[in-house]
């Protein structure tokens with residue numbers, strides 16, 4: 001997965017967007033908090049993901065909504081690289 005790219009994966013009914021940045025891998029929910037657009041159709045710029053529908057920006061490191069019209073943060077997940085796999089930690093504490 002090249003730096004600057006994203007990958008949408010579905011696990012147990014949840015869509016998660018994995019993002020590879022210069023700061024490492026991050027994982028966030030794939031749904032914009034404004035009007036539920038799929039963020040995998042937006043653009044990753046540095047540590048920001050831009051919503052394809054109305055252009056809100058989110059910080060993928062902590063989920064913060066950086067610009068309107070979004071105001072609520074994205075849910076974030078811990079991501080780590082083990083060998084050639086990317087693992088995402090879900091709520092129950094398992095990768």
Ligand code: FES
Pocket residue numbers: 032033034035036037051052053054055056068069070
């Ligand atoms: S749906 Fe994402 S900014 Fe409106």
